[in-house]
Amino acid sequence: MDQFFAYLPGILLAYSVFLVGVSSPGPNILAIIGTSMSVSRRSGVALALGVAFGSLTWGTLTALGLAAMLSTYASALMIIKCVGGLYLVWLAYKSFRSAACVHDLEAPDVGQEQQSSLRYAMRGYAVQMTNPKAALAWVATISLGLQPGSPPWVAVAIVLGIFLLSVAVHCLYAVAFSTPFMVAAYSRARRYIQAGLGVFFSIAGLKLLTDRS
Template sequence: MQDISIYLPSILLAYSAFFVGIASPGPNILAIMGTSMSVGRRSGIALALGVATGSFTWAVLTVVGLSALLATYATALVAIKIFGGLYLLWLAYKSFKSAMAKHDIEARQLAGGTRTPVGYLTRGYVIQMTNPKAALAWIAIISLGLQQDAPLWVGTVIVLGTFALSVVIHVTYAVAFSTPVMVRLYGRARRGIQTVLGCFFAFAGLKLLTSRT
């Protein structure tokens, strides 16, 4: 394994971008919250594991796809990082806009009635895999972690690390938000959280745009 100190900062930045992205509840997170509150913690955990598995699949596909692209066109990394930087700046804009909005988060149960745990697991996976924004987000996250001529283990570490984070964080949402009081508490802190997330996304986006190696 090559000197890890060369690649560790980029790997940690990719982890951080993934973490703060999950910290801002989107449709998948709200579905986990709503399922835990209305159906039960077990069903919420099953849905969370399905979403996490979908995230793992997207991560693998993105790393493999970008690695193959860079192996053929080394200069493509510059274009990928520009795209990733612009997408992160768009996420920063969305976070700041959410911070200024007056509405609170609203967790809802999935349509279609109650399912078995396997059914919720499958539904979570399908939801994540059919989310077009997930592909864009993963391109941005992986482009933060991959450097030109990075060895295979770098992509592997990013995939496995983000998968572990995904399982822990999504399951934590399912457990913690199995009661309405947690949703209310999160809603009160929403503006501050979204402001912090916006600052991070802006920092990460500018870093990608100004560092193209």
């Protein structure tokens, strides 16, 4: 039990980075919003589930790759943390730049055709798997929760926990943004949200870059 509580802060920090990250709509979330608005809420939820399973795939591949690297090169964790830290700093820059812009949230036009839920789920999976930034996001997220000598269950807890959060959050986007009202409400608060994200990503990125443990 003591070992669990020793690694718990890092795991919770990884969860926090994910939750903050999905507060800033990227291509996957914009696709979910666009599908829910122009097709149906059910199709948006199916797309959201596909995105979540794509996130699980990226997370699993990243965790296995990092585990293999760390088992061979113990010093690689420092390099991984630097890469993750630089990515978070870049996200902070993007958030601050977005906060300075006056453009509104723009969901892509995905057409009005009604297809099966499975097809939308497959589309969501493809959107996530073809997003190269997803791999960098996972490197940053997992490296926040890893410490030298971390047992395998730490990476498993991070990946599975974020997968469950991904299912919940992306489906919530699909349900909440199935009406133009929510899009308008988010647009009004967008600049403040982006500024807050910039602060959080800056702190998390600097933590990784300055962590020498």
